[in-house]
Amino acid sequence: MKILKLMFKNAFRHKLRTTLTIVGIAIAVIAFSLLRTVVTVYNSGVDASAADRLITRHAVSFIFPLPYSYKDKIQQIEGVDIVTTANWFQGIYIDKDQFFARMAIDPETYFLVYPEFVLSKEELNNFKKERNSCVIGNEIAKQYNLKIGDIMTIDGDIYPGRWDFIVRGIYKPKDKTIDGTQMYFQYDYLNERLEKEAPMRANEIGWFVIKIKDPSRSADISEKVDKLFKNSSAETKTETERAFQQGFLSAVSAIITALNYLSFIIIGIILLVLANTMIMAARERTREYAVMKTLGFSAKHLVGLIMGESMVISILGGGLGLLLSFPVVDGFGQAIPKGMFPVFYIEPITIILAVTAALSIGIISSIFPLIKALNTKIVDGFRFVG
Amino acid sequence: MAAIIKVKDINKSYQRDNFVVPVLNNISLDVEEGEFIALMGPSGSGKTTLLNLIAGIDKPDKGSITVADINIAALSESELAKWRSHNVGFVFQFYNLIPVLTAFENVELPLLLTNLSKKERKEHVVAALTLVGLEDRMDHYPKQLSGGQEQRVAIARAIVTDPIIIVADEPTGDLDKKSADDILLLLERLNSEYKKTIIMVTHDPNAASKAHMQRHLDKGDLV
Numbered sequence: 001m002k003i004l005k006l007m008f009k010n011a012f013r014h015k016l017r018t019t020l021t022i023v024g025i026a027i028a029v030i031a032f033s034l035l036r037t038v039v040t041v042y043n044s045g046v047d048a049s050a051a052d053r054l055i056t057r058h059a060v061s062f063i064f065p066l067p068y069s070y071k072d073k074i075q076q077i078e079g080v081d082i083v084t085t086a087n088w089f090q091g092i093y094i095d096k097d098q099f100f101a102r103m104a105i106d107p108e109t110y111f112l113v114y115p116e117f118v119l120s121k122e123e124l125n126n127f128k129k130e131r132n133s134c135v136i137g138n139e140i141a142k143q144y145n146l147k148i149g150d151i152m153t154i155d156g157d158i159y160p161g162r163w164d165f166i167v168r169g170i171y172k173p174k175d176k177t178i179d180g181t182q183m184y185f186q187y188d189y190l191n192e193r194l195e196k197e198a199p200m201r202a203n204e205i206g207w208f209v210i211k212i213k214d215p216s217r218s219a220d221i222s223e224k225v226d227k228l229f230k231n232s233s234a235e236t237k238t239e240t241e242r243a244f245q246q247g248f249l250s251a252v253s254a255i256i257t258a259l260n261y262l263s264f265i266i267i268g269i270i271l272l273v274l275a276n277t278m279i280m281a282a283r284e285r286t287r288e289y290a291v292m293k294t295l296g297f298s299a300k301h302l303v304g305l306i307m308g309e310s311m312v313i314s315i316l317g318g319g320l321g322l323l324l325s326f327p328v329v330d331g332f333g334q335a336i337p338k339g340m341f342p343v344f345y346i347e348p349i350t351i352i353l354a355v356t357a358a359l360s361i362g363i364i365s366s367i368f369p370l371i372k373a374l375n376t377k378i379v380d381g382f383r384f385v386g
Numbered sequence: 387m388a389a390i391i392k393v394k395d396i397n398k399s400y401q402r403d404n405f406v407v408p409v410l411n412n413i414s415l416d417v418e419e420g421e422f423i424a425l426m427g428p429s430g431s432g433k434t435t436l437l438n439l440i441a442g443i444d445k446p447d448k449g450s451i452t453v454a455d456i457n458i459a460a461l462s463e464s465e466l467a468k469w470r471s472h473n474v475g476f477v478f479q480f481y482n483l484i485p486v487l488t489a490f491e492n493v494e495l496p497l498l499l500t501n502l503s504k505k506e507r508k509e510h511v512v513a514a515l516t517l518v519g520l521e522d523r524m525d526h527y528p529k530q531l532s533g534g535q536e537q538r539v540a541i542a543r544a545i546v547t548d549p550i551i552i553v554a555d556e557p558t559g560d561l562d563k564k565s566a567d568d569i570l571l572l573l574e575r576l577n578s579e580y581k582k583t584i585i586m587v588t589h590d591p592n593a594a595s596k597a598h599m600q601r602h603l604d605k606g607d608l609v
Contacts, residue, residue, distance in 0.1 A: 291478075295496045296467045298467050299464075378444070
């Protein structure tokens with residue numbers, strides 16, 4: 001028989017109370033993990049930003065297009081490696097609920113600037129060869145059971161009409177932090193049709209992505225790009241990809257901040273639940289602690305016993321919660337439209353935070369009952385009537 | 387025979403809200419080795435307080451208590467805890483066994499503070515439980531035992547470390563006559579056969595009659 005055994009026996013002396021506390025902690029850890037995942041997923045675009053990429057958009061707003069002709073001028077700036085373009089296409093695939101990013105891009109350069117979207121040489125060549133070909137992410141291929149050679153028909157909304165695409169490539173994200181839910185097709189396919197049907201909208205792109213040779217020169221090159229188009233009919237705003245992503249998320253940043261705070265409020269609630277259980281447990285055992293002190297058990301033994309009991313409950317609750325978090329977060333990711341959270345998984349930092357929180361809660365919630373137990377004189381402990 | 391316990395001019399009072407309540411007034415008492423002494427007196431006379439002071443679970447305001455040549459009144463809390471674990475066996479009115487531990491584990495509890503191996507601890511526990519006649523109840527939890535059996539487990543716990551003195555606070559106070567007689571017989575045996583010095587607080591004249599000596603306390607004075 002060891003103190004450890006007594007600690008475990010104490011923890012499960014009131015099975016129902018301890019079980020309910022463990023379940024309460026587990027639910028709170030699941031809620032914490034889910035909220036933290038939403039927060040980290042929202043920020044994942046920012047985190048995945050490359051330091052050597054700049055985004056040039058219209059100075060007024062992202063929704064205004066820029067002349068395609070800017071591309072060559074930007075390419076001339078010293079320090080620029082590759083310039084590529086992208087247009088937000090949107091459209092409706094199957095129905096309005098099937099949301100994922102669909103963009104018209106420059107097939108020659110786009111995948112050079114975004115090496116995190118891994119596409120085989122053969123598929124890239126096939127994509128370049130055929131005007132109405134498209135490349136989709138592996139997540140999209142899996143979700144809609146699409147294969148190479150399949151036709152994707154999209155009803156245009158920003159660019160009206162029926163648009164048929166042939167799947168010629170399925171890219172794989174470099175790692176799980178990269179979005180596997182995008183669809184790319186050739187800008188020329190879009191532009192050629194616009195030249196016929198809406199010539200006023202032709203030869204315009206949404207934004208430029210500039211790969212620079214030296215990331216430390218991002219401010220200098222951004223300034224040079226914007227200076228180049230100063231006082232033109234379409235002035236530009238160039239910033240790092242990170243700043244661009246942050247600006248893109250600013251509309252929902254208040255909600256994200258609230259979710260972030262909420263996730264930590266949940267930790268506070270767990271703390272109160274466990275602290276309450278521990279205070280009740282320690283109060284009930286006032287006489288037993290007096291007996292143990294009488295037998296010669298010292299303060300360090302009582303610290304081990306009380307804190308250990310608290311840790312047993314918090315670790316079991318935290319562990320259970322963390323284990324269940326994976327299927328719950330996965331289920332949540334499956335249940336929501338793919339495009340809303342392209343990447344949805346529990347990040348290591350969330351696991352670390354949840355484990356740290358569970359351990360900290362175990363320690364903190366035992367402090368009050370510990371102080372009480374240690375400060376109660378033996379004779380007062382024997383007089384105690386719970 | 388030399389006195390193993392020397393209580394000299396001790397005073398003790400307790401603070402109750404705004405009041406200071408004197409409990410013991412200039413008490414002096416010598417207890418010889420191998421003695422069996424009963425402390426008697428009405429409720430509030432200070433007998434349990436005196437027992438607690440001798441056992442080192444409380445400290446006097448004034449005076450000295452020497453047990454086996456150690457002035458325990460001068461020891462720190464941690465020194466006292468260590469001293470108690472080696473020198474004193476405790477028997478309480480309400481047994482005070484740990485409910486989640488078996489009889490074996492309850493008796494083993496004080497031995498966890500020693501350097502004994504698992505095997506040695508087991509030998510000690512079995513010997514103590516055999517002595518109190520509960521060798522067949524080792525795996526029983528307190529709730530599976532009668533009051534008398536619980537008190538015998540408590541006595542086994544008190545003697546398992548082979549202490550110099552055994553202090554018993556109303557050891558028969560919660561028992562029926564038959565169980566009380568068994569416990570008293572056991573205490574007598576520990577005193578006569580194993581030469582344990584026993585100090586017992588009791589209200590019960592029958593229990594007190596088993597002791598070699600009876601001392602009475604009244605309003606904090608030894609009479």
